[in-house]
Amino acid sequence: MTTTQKYAATGAWNEPEGATPRGTVALLPGRGETAASYARLGRRLAADGYRVRYVPVTLDDIADARAAVEELLADESLPAPRVLLGSDSGAALAGQFVAELPVDGAVLAAIALPGSAHGEVGADWADEVDARTACPVHRAVLATDEEFARGAIASPLPWETIAIGAQDRPTLALHGTDDRVTPLAPALEVYARAARTDVRLVQGGRHDVLNDVAHRSVAATIVLFLESLRLSPEAPPIVTGLG
Template sequence: MPFIEHGRGRAYYRHWAATEPRAAVIFLHGFGEHTALYHRYGFALNAAGIDLWAVDQFGHGLTPGTRGDFGSVDESSALAESLTELAEAAHPGLPLVAQGHSFGSVVTLFRLLGQPDRYRVGVVSGAPLTPIPELNSDSAFELDPGWLSSDPFYLDALENDPLAFVDADGAPLARELDKAWDRFGTELPRLAVPTLALHGSADPIAPVAGVRSYADQVEALQLKEFPDARHDLINESVHREVAGTVVNFIDAAL
């Protein structure tokens, strides 16, 4: 796999390339995941003429670091910046889409707020925009795989993939999310980039009510809720519908 050089080490990334791309998605995954879990999504985007660039964040996949420790929001944002530069070099002038899932969605939203002219579209899924009761700085953060998805293919991948996990020290993640929650109340209403928030109505980790509340207040934030779907929405049983919704949103924005 190719990699991005960073002060914390090499961050490995994947690029799913469309034959004749008309847009490029810069993607950041969530806790316990890595880029290889997104092959289906990459192929779905490629079929619609959209490139996908995704990086194994620190502490995940092949990228070094303490398991589950993304580092800071700024460090994750730096990885997304490097991916963006790679996408720009590959196809200068191609419209860019910033996308993130779970913790990756938090980083993505701050990037959209900080660089409103860099990306044409934003997409977030399973966004924890309000505090997660199960997550605190004093204990391990452990997920029940059944909270994540009802798709047997994905659950099998989580169980048998040595690079995927559902538990780790919760302190680093809690630290960064606490900072983010303190900022969202004042900063998120300034969001100007058209952004699609995808969320499962049965998400037990990041309840949809928090996203629904922000979507009611922020004109640029559009919520698409999927009935009975859980947290890892892109890898849920409705993954085809989710991918189609993203493609349609990008089409409309472009």
């Protein structure tokens, strides 16, 4: 229990003691979220050998957000491959930074969209939770996290356009089919503009797709992507069918 609380507070998850680290994941949160929102995912990726580092970013200063990620990547003790993992507004930033920073790829989860493309979420807490996740464990995390910014999910993005810059780097996009915050159709249009983006739909998934009821399958999909990057910058599939 103490370890879980420590991880939630610091946002740093390491591979098991004695294991060889297999890569680094820089985690960029979405609107309102804290490190506590990602304790479960951080532990799961770390159990598979990946060092996960939560990077708090602010949307009112993109240059500052970029500098925070760049400072993390300057840590030579963090092993390659290095991948940006962002959710919501963090996915929008990761989609931009992946072409600007020394990383090997990106994972974009439920990318937030500006302006009219953004979905509608009610102002009350019950509707926000319903839009975010159906997972009872994650709902409890959100309800008890005193630093979580309720209502932030409905705030507009401070930019008018969005683009994924990773034309030459592998990108995995994860999106829930029942996402009310970022509806699927406009999100797919954004993902389609990046040549090397592999889009995976989470059936029935809501906006907090990394922390929804299918979180185990989502985490496994991320690990497969990370493992493929370890093999080659082309990110070849590891598990294939007979065809």
